[in-house]
Amino acid sequence: MALKHTLAAGLAALCPLICLAQAAPAPAQALYPWQVGPSRSTAEAYFTNLQNGAKIETPFRLAFGLSSGWGLAPISAPQAGKSGHHHLLINRELPLDFKKALPFDDQYMHFGKGQMETVLMLEPGTYTLRLLLADDKHLPHFVYSKPLKITVTRKNKDIDPKSLISKEISFPNIAPDARLKPPFTVQFQASGLNVAHVSQQQKDTGHFRLTVTPKNGGKPVEMDFPNGQTETRLAPPAGAYVLKLDFMDNMNMGKTLADPVSTPVRVE
Template sequence: MNTHTTRGLSLLAALLSLTTAPSAQTSVPSSHADSAPAGHGVATDAHPWVVVPMQARDPVNYITNLRDGQKLESPFVLKFGLTRQGLASISEEVQGAGHHHLLINRDLPLDFTKPLPFNDQYLHFGKGQMEAVLNLKPGTYRLRMLLANHKHIPYFIYSPAITVQVTQQRASVKPESLLRKGVSLLTPQPGDVVKRPFRVQMHASGLNISHTQIRDKASGHFQLLMKGPNGAETLDFNHGHTEAWVKPPAGTYQLRLQYVNNATLQVSHETPWQTLTVQ
Protein backbone atom coordinates (compact mmCIF):
# COMPACT_ATOMS: atom_id res chain seq x y z
CA MET A 1 0.00 0.00 0.00
CA ASN A 2 1.41 3.39 -0.96
CA THR A 3 1.34 5.62 2.13
CA HIS A 4 2.50 8.88 0.56
CA THR A 5 0.68 11.96 1.85
CA THR A 6 1.46 15.61 1.41
CA ARG A 7 2.30 18.29 3.93
CA GLY A 8 -0.34 20.59 2.50
CA LEU A 9 -3.35 18.44 3.42
CA SER A 10 -4.02 20.07 6.77
CA LEU A 11 -3.72 23.54 5.21
CA LEU A 12 -6.15 22.60 2.46
CA ALA A 13 -8.62 21.29 4.99
CA ALA A 14 -8.32 24.54 6.91
CA LEU A 15 -9.00 26.56 3.76
CA LEU A 16 -12.39 24.92 3.47
CA SER A 17 -13.45 26.36 6.83
CA LEU A 18 -12.99 29.99 5.73
CA THR A 19 -16.27 31.87 5.49
CA THR A 20 -17.11 35.43 4.61
CA ALA A 21 -19.63 37.52 6.46
CA PRO A 22 -23.05 36.77 4.98
CA SER A 23 -24.68 39.40 2.86
CA ALA A 24 -27.85 40.90 4.23
CA GLN A 25 -30.57 38.78 2.73
CA THR A 26 -33.43 36.77 4.11
CA SER A 27 -34.18 36.54 7.84
CA VAL A 28 -34.93 33.07 9.13
CA PRO A 29 -38.46 32.30 10.27
CA SER A 30 -38.53 30.75 13.73
CA SER A 31 -41.72 28.78 13.33
CA HIS A 32 -39.98 25.40 13.29
CA ALA A 33 -37.47 24.18 15.85
CA ASP A 34 -35.78 20.86 16.53
CA SER A 35 -36.95 18.56 19.26
CA ALA A 36 -34.76 17.18 22.03
CA PRO A 37 -32.34 14.40 21.06
CA ALA A 38 -33.93 10.99 20.71
CA GLY A 39 -32.42 7.54 21.15
CA HIS A 40 -28.88 6.64 20.02
CA GLY A 41 -27.91 10.29 20.40
CA VAL A 42 -30.00 11.11 17.32
CA ALA A 43 -31.98 14.33 17.23
CA THR A 44 -35.17 14.47 15.16
CA ASP A 45 -36.71 17.60 13.67
CA ALA A 46 -40.01 18.82 15.07
CA HIS A 47 -41.64 19.48 11.72
CA PRO A 48 -44.23 16.72 11.10
CA TRP A 49 -42.91 16.10 7.59
CA VAL A 50 -39.49 15.06 8.88
CA VAL A 51 -39.56 11.38 9.77
CA VAL A 52 -37.19 8.57 10.72
CA PRO A 53 -38.38 5.71 8.51
CA MET A 54 -38.28 2.10 9.59
CA GLN A 55 -35.59 1.36 7.01
CA ALA A 56 -33.21 3.87 8.60
CA ARG A 57 -30.19 2.29 10.21
CA ASP A 58 -27.87 3.53 12.93
CA PRO A 59 -25.93 6.72 12.18
CA VAL A 60 -23.23 6.30 9.55
CA ASN A 61 -20.70 8.43 7.68
CA TYR A 62 -20.33 8.13 3.92
CA ILE A 63 -18.36 9.58 1.02
CA THR A 64 -20.76 11.11 -1.47
CA ASN A 65 -18.74 11.74 -4.63
CA LEU A 66 -16.19 8.91 -4.99
CA ARG A 67 -16.58 5.18 -5.49
CA ASP A 68 -14.40 2.28 -4.48
CA GLY A 69 -11.72 1.56 -7.08
CA GLN A 70 -11.99 4.98 -8.76
CA LYS A 71 -9.02 6.43 -10.61
CA LEU A 72 -8.52 10.20 -10.46
CA GLU A 73 -6.04 13.04 -10.64
CA SER A 74 -5.13 15.32 -7.76
CA PRO A 75 -5.90 17.79 -6.47
CA PHE A 76 -9.52 16.70 -6.11
CA VAL A 77 -12.51 17.42 -3.91
CA LEU A 78 -13.71 14.78 -1.45
CA LYS A 79 -17.27 15.24 -0.21
CA PHE A 80 -18.77 13.48 2.79
CA GLY A 81 -22.16 13.05 4.41
CA LEU A 82 -23.76 11.84 7.62
CA THR A 83 -27.07 10.15 8.31
CA ARG A 84 -29.17 10.35 11.49
CA GLN A 85 -26.67 12.53 13.30
CA GLY A 86 -25.83 16.23 13.39
CA LEU A 87 -22.61 18.18 12.93
CA ALA A 88 -21.16 20.65 15.42
CA SER A 89 -17.92 22.58 15.61
CA ILE A 90 -15.47 21.76 18.38
CA SER A 91 -15.81 25.14 20.11
CA GLU A 92 -18.02 23.59 22.78
CA GLU A 93 -19.66 20.30 23.69
CA VAL A 94 -22.90 19.53 21.88
CA GLN A 95 -24.69 16.37 22.91
CA GLY A 96 -25.52 14.00 20.06
CA ALA A 97 -23.37 15.82 17.49
CA GLY A 98 -19.82 15.56 16.17
CA HIS A 99 -17.41 16.45 13.39
CA HIS A 100 -15.86 14.57 10.50
CA HIS A 101 -12.40 13.03 10.25
CA LEU A 102 -10.73 11.51 7.21
CA LEU A 103 -8.46 8.52 7.73
CA ILE A 104 -5.90 8.04 4.95
CA ASN A 105 -4.28 4.59 4.79
CA ARG A 106 -5.23 3.99 8.42
CA ASP A 107 -7.43 1.37 10.05
CA LEU A 108 -10.10 2.27 12.57
CA PRO A 109 -8.61 2.96 16.00
CA LEU A 110 -8.27 0.02 18.36
CA ASP A 111 -9.30 2.17 21.32
CA PHE A 112 -12.39 4.34 20.82
CA THR A 113 -11.87 6.05 24.19
CA LYS A 114 -8.75 7.97 23.12
CA PRO A 115 -8.61 11.13 20.99
CA LEU A 116 -7.61 10.81 17.36
CA PRO A 117 -4.08 12.03 16.55
CA PHE A 118 -3.29 15.09 14.44
CA ASN A 119 -1.19 14.23 11.40
CA ASP A 120 -1.45 13.89 7.62
CA GLN A 121 -3.22 10.53 7.92
CA TYR A 122 -5.91 11.81 10.30
CA LEU A 123 -7.49 14.96 8.89
CA HIS A 124 -9.79 16.83 11.28
CA PHE A 125 -12.77 18.95 10.19
CA GLY A 126 -13.53 20.54 13.52
CA LYS A 127 -15.48 23.50 12.14
CA GLY A 128 -18.20 21.35 10.58
CA GLN A 129 -16.82 21.07 7.04
CA MET A 130 -18.44 18.66 4.58
CA GLU A 131 -15.65 18.44 2.02
CA ALA A 132 -11.88 18.62 1.58
CA VAL A 133 -9.45 19.30 -1.23
CA LEU A 134 -6.81 16.55 -1.34
CA ASN A 135 -3.54 16.96 -3.19
CA LEU A 136 -2.12 13.45 -3.00
CA LYS A 137 0.91 12.14 -4.85
CA PRO A 138 0.36 9.35 -7.39
CA GLY A 139 -0.39 6.09 -5.63
CA THR A 140 -3.11 3.97 -4.06
CA TYR A 141 -4.97 5.26 -1.02
CA ARG A 142 -7.54 3.84 1.37
CA LEU A 143 -10.02 6.46 2.59
CA ARG A 144 -12.51 6.26 5.45
CA MET A 145 -14.63 8.82 7.32
CA LEU A 146 -14.99 8.72 11.11
CA LEU A 147 -17.13 10.92 13.40
CA ALA A 148 -15.84 12.18 16.74
CA ASN A 149 -16.92 14.53 19.52
CA HIS A 150 -15.51 17.95 20.43
CA LYS A 151 -12.54 16.29 22.16
CA HIS A 152 -11.78 14.21 19.03
CA ILE A 153 -12.83 11.00 20.79
CA PRO A 154 -14.47 8.87 18.08
CA TYR A 155 -18.01 7.58 18.03
CA PHE A 156 -18.80 4.18 16.55
CA ILE A 157 -19.95 6.09 13.46
CA TYR A 158 -17.83 5.58 10.37
CA SER A 159 -17.97 4.92 6.65
CA PRO A 160 -16.89 1.83 4.74
CA ALA A 161 -13.32 2.19 3.51
CA ILE A 162 -12.84 2.85 -0.19
CA THR A 163 -9.65 2.54 -2.23
CA VAL A 164 -8.79 5.11 -4.88
CA GLN A 165 -5.85 5.41 -7.25
CA VAL A 166 -4.28 8.79 -7.91
CA THR A 167 -2.78 8.61 -11.40
CA GLN A 168 -1.32 12.10 -11.60
CA GLN A 169 -0.64 15.15 -9.45
CA ARG A 170 -1.41 18.22 -11.51
CA ALA A 171 1.00 20.99 -10.65
CA SER A 172 -0.92 23.40 -12.89
CA VAL A 173 -4.08 23.16 -10.77
CA LYS A 174 -4.14 25.25 -7.62
CA PRO A 175 -6.08 23.45 -4.86
CA GLU A 176 -7.79 26.67 -3.79
CA SER A 177 -9.25 27.00 -7.29
CA LEU A 178 -11.46 23.99 -6.54
CA LEU A 179 -13.15 25.76 -3.64
CA ARG A 180 -16.63 27.03 -4.52
CA LYS A 181 -18.74 28.31 -1.66
CA GLY A 182 -22.36 27.30 -1.85
CA VAL A 183 -25.01 24.74 -1.01
CA SER A 184 -26.57 21.98 -3.08
CA LEU A 185 -29.17 19.24 -2.95
CA LEU A 186 -27.57 15.92 -3.82
CA THR A 187 -30.97 14.24 -3.68
CA PRO A 188 -33.64 14.74 -4.86
CA GLN A 189 -32.61 16.06 -8.25
CA PRO A 190 -34.65 18.63 -10.25
CA GLY A 191 -37.67 17.04 -11.88
CA ASP A 192 -37.51 13.85 -9.79
CA VAL A 193 -40.66 11.85 -9.05
CA VAL A 194 -40.39 10.25 -5.59
CA LYS A 195 -42.47 8.19 -3.20
CA ARG A 196 -42.95 9.09 0.44
CA PRO A 197 -40.87 9.19 2.54
CA PHE A 198 -37.96 10.31 0.39
CA ARG A 199 -34.36 11.03 1.21
CA VAL A 200 -32.99 14.59 1.22
CA GLN A 201 -29.20 14.85 1.07
CA MET A 202 -27.79 18.35 1.60
CA HIS A 203 -24.25 19.53 0.94
CA ALA A 204 -22.25 22.66 1.81
CA SER A 205 -19.09 23.59 -0.10
CA GLY A 206 -16.59 25.87 1.62
CA LEU A 207 -19.08 26.45 4.46
CA ASN A 208 -19.34 25.03 7.97
CA ILE A 209 -22.43 23.19 9.26
CA SER A 210 -23.10 23.18 12.97
CA HIS A 211 -25.80 22.72 15.59
CA THR A 212 -27.39 26.11 16.37
CA GLN A 213 -26.14 25.82 19.94
CA ILE A 214 -22.92 27.07 18.34
CA ARG A 215 -23.64 30.79 17.81
CA ASP A 216 -20.59 31.39 15.66
CA LYS A 217 -20.62 33.61 12.58
CA ALA A 218 -18.37 31.02 10.88
CA SER A 219 -21.06 28.33 11.34
CA GLY A 220 -24.47 27.78 9.84
CA HIS A 221 -27.22 25.23 9.33
CA PHE A 222 -29.51 24.09 6.55
CA GLN A 223 -33.13 24.95 6.01
CA LEU A 224 -35.34 23.59 3.24
CA LEU A 225 -38.18 25.60 1.73
CA MET A 226 -41.03 23.63 0.16
CA LYS A 227 -43.87 25.28 -1.75
CA GLY A 228 -46.71 22.86 -2.45
CA PRO A 229 -50.42 22.53 -3.11
CA ASN A 230 -51.27 23.48 0.49
CA GLY A 231 -48.88 26.42 0.83
CA ALA A 232 -45.27 26.90 1.86
CA GLU A 233 -43.36 25.11 4.62
CA THR A 234 -39.90 25.71 6.15
CA LEU A 235 -37.93 22.74 7.45
CA ASP A 236 -35.14 23.92 9.78
CA PHE A 237 -32.29 21.54 10.57
CA ASN A 238 -31.09 23.24 13.72
CA HIS A 239 -29.27 20.17 15.04
CA GLY A 240 -26.72 20.32 12.25
CA HIS A 241 -28.33 17.58 10.19
CA THR A 242 -27.14 17.17 6.62
CA GLU A 243 -29.63 14.46 5.65
CA ALA A 244 -33.31 13.83 6.35
CA TRP A 245 -36.26 11.69 5.33
CA VAL A 246 -39.28 13.79 4.44
CA LYS A 247 -42.94 12.78 4.10
CA PRO A 248 -45.09 15.67 2.80
CA PRO A 249 -48.57 15.22 1.31
CA ALA A 250 -48.59 14.05 -2.31
CA GLY A 251 -48.32 16.77 -4.91
CA THR A 252 -45.94 18.93 -6.91
CA TYR A 253 -43.48 21.04 -4.95
CA GLN A 254 -40.88 23.74 -5.47
CA LEU A 255 -37.76 23.17 -3.32
CA ARG A 256 -34.98 25.52 -2.28
CA LEU A 257 -32.10 24.74 0.09
CA GLN A 258 -30.67 27.60 2.15
CA TYR A 259 -27.64 28.13 4.38
CA VAL A 260 -28.49 30.09 7.53
CA ASN A 261 -25.73 31.75 9.53
CA ASN A 262 -25.95 30.64 13.18
CA ALA A 263 -24.93 34.03 14.57
CA THR A 264 -26.91 36.42 12.38
CA LEU A 265 -29.78 34.11 11.37
CA GLN A 266 -29.43 35.47 7.86
CA VAL A 267 -29.47 33.39 4.66
CA SER A 268 -26.17 33.78 2.84
CA HIS A 269 -26.34 30.99 0.24
CA GLU A 270 -29.21 29.19 -1.47
CA THR A 271 -30.01 26.97 -4.42
CA PRO A 272 -32.32 27.83 -7.32
CA TRP A 273 -35.88 26.60 -7.00
CA GLN A 274 -36.37 23.06 -8.34
CA THR A 275 -39.48 21.03 -9.05
CA LEU A 276 -40.29 17.77 -7.28
CA THR A 277 -43.30 15.48 -7.67
CA VAL A 278 -44.23 13.50 -4.55
CA GLN A 279 -46.45 10.44 -4.92
Protein backbone atom coordinates (compact mmCIF):
# COMPACT_ATOMS: atom_id res chain seq x y z
CA MET A 1 0.00 0.00 0.00
CA ALA A 2 2.85 2.40 0.84
CA LEU A 3 4.43 1.67 -2.55
CA LYS A 4 1.15 2.48 -4.32
CA HIS A 5 0.91 5.78 -2.47
CA THR A 6 4.52 6.59 -3.37
CA LEU A 7 3.93 5.83 -7.08
CA ALA A 8 0.70 7.83 -7.10
CA ALA A 9 2.41 10.81 -5.50
CA GLY A 10 5.24 10.62 -8.02
CA LEU A 11 2.85 10.51 -10.97
CA ALA A 12 0.88 13.41 -9.56
CA ALA A 13 4.04 15.46 -9.28
CA LEU A 14 5.05 14.61 -12.85
CA CYS A 15 1.60 15.20 -14.37
CA PRO A 16 1.89 19.00 -14.69
CA LEU A 17 5.22 18.59 -16.46
CA ILE A 18 3.87 15.88 -18.78
CA CYS A 19 0.72 17.86 -19.57
CA LEU A 20 2.76 20.99 -20.20
CA ALA A 21 5.02 19.13 -22.59
CA GLN A 22 2.01 17.70 -24.48
CA ALA A 23 0.35 21.11 -24.74
CA ALA A 24 3.46 22.99 -25.83
CA PRO A 25 3.22 24.25 -29.42
CA ALA A 26 5.57 22.99 -32.09
CA PRO A 27 8.73 25.08 -32.39
CA ALA A 28 8.63 27.81 -35.01
CA GLN A 29 10.55 27.33 -38.24
CA ALA A 30 14.15 28.42 -37.76
CA LEU A 31 15.14 31.69 -39.38
CA TYR A 32 17.97 31.96 -41.87
CA PRO A 33 21.12 33.89 -40.95
CA TRP A 34 20.43 37.63 -41.11
CA GLN A 35 16.66 37.04 -41.27
CA VAL A 36 14.48 38.54 -38.53
CA GLY A 37 10.86 38.04 -37.62
CA PRO A 38 7.94 40.23 -38.68
CA SER A 39 7.87 43.81 -37.42
CA ARG A 40 4.29 43.40 -36.24
CA SER A 41 2.15 40.55 -34.94
CA THR A 42 -0.73 41.18 -37.35
CA ALA A 43 -0.31 40.52 -41.06
CA GLU A 44 -1.54 42.77 -43.82
CA ALA A 45 -1.97 42.80 -47.57
CA TYR A 46 -0.77 45.91 -49.38
CA PHE A 47 -0.25 47.55 -52.78
CA THR A 48 3.38 47.76 -53.85
CA ASN A 49 3.07 50.31 -56.67
CA LEU A 50 0.17 52.60 -55.76
CA GLN A 51 -0.24 55.15 -52.99
CA ASN A 52 -3.30 56.73 -51.42
CA GLY A 53 -4.42 59.79 -53.37
CA ALA A 54 -2.69 58.71 -56.60
CA LYS A 55 -3.91 59.87 -59.99
CA ILE A 56 -3.49 57.25 -62.70
CA GLU A 57 -4.43 56.42 -66.25
CA THR A 58 -5.79 53.00 -67.19
CA PRO A 59 -4.94 50.35 -68.18
CA PHE A 60 -2.77 50.25 -65.04
CA ARG A 61 -0.86 47.26 -63.72
CA LEU A 62 -1.56 47.00 -59.98
CA ALA A 63 0.77 44.85 -57.84
CA PHE A 64 0.11 43.22 -54.46
CA GLY A 65 2.20 42.31 -51.40
CA LEU A 66 1.68 40.22 -48.27
CA SER A 67 3.44 40.51 -44.90
CA SER A 68 4.31 38.66 -41.70
CA GLY A 69 5.13 35.25 -43.12
CA TRP A 70 1.79 34.73 -44.87
CA GLY A 71 1.98 33.08 -48.27
CA LEU A 72 -0.07 32.70 -51.43
CA ALA A 73 -1.83 29.43 -52.23
CA PRO A 74 -3.95 28.66 -55.32
CA ILE A 75 -7.47 27.46 -54.53
CA SER A 76 -7.14 24.36 -56.70
CA ALA A 77 -5.17 22.60 -53.93
CA PRO A 78 -6.45 23.62 -50.46
CA GLN A 79 -3.68 24.64 -48.08
CA ALA A 80 -4.04 25.19 -44.34
CA GLY A 81 -2.04 27.56 -42.17
CA LYS A 82 -0.98 31.11 -42.98
CA SER A 83 -2.03 31.04 -46.61
CA GLY A 84 -4.66 32.37 -48.98
CA HIS A 85 -5.25 34.30 -52.19
CA HIS A 86 -5.79 37.99 -52.88
CA HIS A 87 -9.10 39.72 -53.55
CA LEU A 88 -9.41 43.28 -54.78
CA LEU A 89 -12.41 45.16 -53.41
CA ILE A 90 -13.50 48.11 -55.53
CA ASN A 91 -15.69 50.68 -53.77
CA ARG A 92 -16.58 48.10 -51.13
CA GLU A 93 -16.06 48.04 -47.36
CA LEU A 94 -14.69 45.00 -45.58
CA PRO A 95 -17.42 42.36 -45.14
CA LEU A 96 -19.40 42.43 -41.90
CA ASP A 97 -19.41 38.63 -41.72
CA PHE A 98 -15.99 36.97 -42.13
CA LYS A 99 -17.65 33.54 -42.00
CA LYS A 100 -19.41 34.16 -45.30
CA ALA A 101 -17.75 33.56 -48.67
CA LEU A 102 -16.92 36.59 -50.78
CA PRO A 103 -19.18 37.14 -53.80
CA PHE A 104 -18.10 37.07 -57.44
CA ASP A 105 -18.86 40.35 -59.20
CA ASP A 106 -17.18 43.45 -60.62
CA GLN A 107 -16.49 44.82 -57.13
CA TYR A 108 -14.82 41.66 -55.82
CA MET A 109 -11.96 40.53 -58.05
CA HIS A 110 -10.58 37.07 -57.17
CA PHE A 111 -6.99 35.92 -57.76
CA GLY A 112 -7.28 32.23 -56.96
CA LYS A 113 -4.29 31.11 -59.03
CA GLY A 114 -1.79 32.80 -56.74
CA GLN A 115 -1.41 36.00 -58.76
CA MET A 116 0.34 39.06 -57.37
CA GLU A 117 -1.13 41.56 -59.83
CA THR A 118 -3.99 42.67 -62.02
CA VAL A 119 -4.54 45.25 -64.76
CA LEU A 120 -7.09 47.89 -63.81
CA MET A 121 -9.47 48.87 -66.62
CA LEU A 122 -11.48 51.45 -64.66
CA GLU A 123 -13.25 54.34 -66.33
CA PRO A 124 -12.34 57.91 -65.31
CA GLY A 125 -13.56 58.72 -61.80
CA THR A 126 -12.70 58.27 -58.14
CA TYR A 127 -12.41 54.85 -56.53
CA THR A 128 -11.59 53.19 -53.23
CA LEU A 129 -9.47 50.04 -53.49
CA ARG A 130 -8.74 47.46 -50.81
CA LEU A 131 -7.05 44.05 -50.68
CA LEU A 132 -8.45 41.16 -48.67
CA LEU A 133 -6.93 37.69 -48.30
CA ALA A 134 -9.23 34.64 -48.24
CA ASP A 135 -8.92 30.85 -48.20
CA ASP A 136 -9.73 28.32 -50.90
CA LYS A 137 -13.45 28.61 -50.05
CA HIS A 138 -13.22 32.42 -50.37
CA LEU A 139 -13.77 32.84 -46.63
CA PRO A 140 -11.89 35.99 -45.56
CA HIS A 141 -8.87 35.97 -43.29
CA PHE A 142 -8.25 38.92 -41.02
CA VAL A 143 -5.48 39.97 -43.42
CA TYR A 144 -6.27 43.05 -45.47
CA SER A 145 -5.00 46.43 -46.59
CA LYS A 146 -5.95 49.93 -45.64
CA PRO A 147 -8.43 51.56 -48.04
CA LEU A 148 -6.72 53.40 -50.85
CA LYS A 149 -8.44 56.26 -52.66
CA ILE A 150 -7.38 56.95 -56.24
CA THR A 151 -8.51 59.00 -59.23
CA VAL A 152 -8.53 57.64 -62.77
CA THR A 153 -7.95 60.63 -65.03
CA ARG A 154 -8.06 58.84 -68.37
CA LYS A 155 -8.72 55.45 -69.96
CA ASN A 156 -6.44 54.73 -72.92
CA LYS A 157 -8.35 52.53 -75.31
CA ASP A 158 -5.36 52.11 -77.63
CA ILE A 159 -3.27 50.28 -74.99
CA ASP A 160 -3.54 46.49 -74.89
CA PRO A 161 -3.78 45.41 -71.21
CA LYS A 162 -1.80 42.26 -72.03
CA SER A 163 1.16 44.39 -73.02
CA LEU A 164 1.58 45.44 -69.38
CA ILE A 165 2.18 41.86 -68.20
CA SER A 166 5.39 39.95 -68.85
CA LYS A 167 6.99 37.00 -67.09
CA GLU A 168 9.48 38.64 -64.76
CA ILE A 169 10.37 39.10 -61.12
CA SER A 170 11.61 42.16 -59.25
CA PHE A 171 12.38 43.88 -55.95
CA PRO A 172 9.58 46.49 -55.86
CA ASN A 173 10.90 48.36 -52.82
CA ILE A 174 14.69 48.09 -53.26
CA ALA A 175 16.41 50.48 -55.66
CA PRO A 176 19.91 49.67 -57.01
CA ASP A 177 22.66 50.87 -54.65
CA ALA A 178 20.08 51.58 -51.95
CA ARG A 179 21.43 52.42 -48.50
CA LEU A 180 19.52 50.38 -45.94
CA LYS A 181 19.33 50.44 -42.16
CA PRO A 182 18.56 47.07 -40.57
CA PRO A 183 16.17 45.58 -40.05
CA PHE A 184 14.69 46.27 -43.47
CA THR A 185 12.00 44.59 -45.55
CA VAL A 186 12.73 43.05 -48.94
CA GLN A 187 9.61 42.67 -51.07
CA PHE A 188 9.39 40.13 -53.90
CA GLN A 189 7.23 40.66 -56.98
CA ALA A 190 6.17 38.23 -59.72
CA SER A 191 4.53 39.42 -62.94
CA GLY A 192 2.85 36.98 -65.29
CA LEU A 193 3.58 34.18 -62.79
CA ASN A 194 1.63 32.36 -60.09
CA VAL A 195 2.94 31.85 -56.54
CA ALA A 196 2.15 28.73 -54.50
CA HIS A 197 3.32 26.48 -51.68
CA VAL A 198 5.76 23.84 -52.89
CA SER A 199 3.68 21.21 -51.08
CA GLN A 200 0.68 21.98 -53.31
CA GLN A 201 2.60 20.61 -56.32
CA GLN A 202 0.72 22.77 -58.79
CA LYS A 203 1.88 22.97 -62.40
CA ASP A 204 3.14 26.36 -63.61
CA THR A 205 3.58 27.74 -60.09
CA GLY A 206 6.71 28.73 -58.24
CA HIS A 207 8.17 30.19 -55.08
CA PHE A 208 10.85 32.78 -54.35
CA ARG A 209 14.48 32.19 -53.41
CA LEU A 210 16.69 35.03 -52.19
CA THR A 211 20.51 34.93 -52.12
CA VAL A 212 22.40 37.60 -50.18
CA THR A 213 26.09 37.74 -51.14
CA PRO A 214 28.63 39.93 -49.29
CA LYS A 215 30.87 41.86 -51.68
CA ASN A 216 33.85 41.30 -49.39
CA GLY A 217 33.98 37.67 -50.41
CA GLY A 218 31.99 36.28 -47.49
CA LYS A 219 29.78 33.22 -47.79
CA PRO A 220 26.43 33.85 -49.55
CA VAL A 221 23.25 33.25 -47.55
CA GLU A 222 20.52 31.48 -49.53
CA MET A 223 16.93 31.77 -48.30
CA ASP A 224 14.10 29.65 -49.69
CA PHE A 225 10.43 30.65 -49.30
CA PRO A 226 8.52 27.44 -50.06
CA ASN A 227 5.26 28.54 -48.43
CA GLY A 228 4.39 31.21 -50.96
CA GLN A 229 5.84 34.13 -48.98
CA THR A 230 6.39 37.37 -50.89
CA GLU A 231 8.67 39.31 -48.53
CA THR A 232 11.23 38.94 -45.76
CA ARG A 233 13.01 41.15 -43.21
CA LEU A 234 16.81 41.19 -42.94
CA ALA A 235 19.44 42.49 -40.54
CA PRO A 236 22.88 41.65 -41.96
CA PRO A 237 26.05 43.30 -40.64
CA ALA A 238 27.05 46.63 -42.14
CA GLY A 239 28.65 46.30 -45.54
CA ALA A 240 28.05 45.97 -49.28
CA TYR A 241 25.91 43.12 -50.63
CA VAL A 242 24.25 41.83 -53.76
CA LEU A 243 20.64 40.66 -53.49
CA LYS A 244 19.68 38.02 -56.06
CA LEU A 245 16.09 36.85 -56.52
CA ASP A 246 15.02 33.63 -58.27
CA PHE A 247 11.58 32.20 -58.96
CA MET A 248 11.80 28.44 -58.51
CA ASP A 249 9.58 25.93 -60.30
CA ASN A 250 7.48 24.06 -57.73
CA MET A 251 7.29 20.95 -59.92
CA ASN A 252 10.92 20.71 -61.02
CA MET A 253 13.55 21.08 -58.32
CA GLY A 254 16.34 23.41 -59.37
CA LYS A 255 14.49 24.82 -62.39
CA THR A 256 13.47 28.48 -62.58
CA LEU A 257 10.42 30.03 -64.25
CA ALA A 258 11.84 33.51 -64.86
CA ASP A 259 15.18 35.23 -65.34
CA PRO A 260 16.85 36.09 -62.01
CA VAL A 261 17.27 39.69 -60.93
CA SER A 262 20.09 41.17 -58.85
CA THR A 263 20.69 44.50 -57.19
CA PRO A 264 23.60 45.91 -55.15
CA VAL A 265 22.82 47.45 -51.75
CA ARG A 266 24.74 48.86 -48.82
CA VAL A 267 23.74 48.13 -45.24
CA GLU A 268 24.68 50.93 -42.85
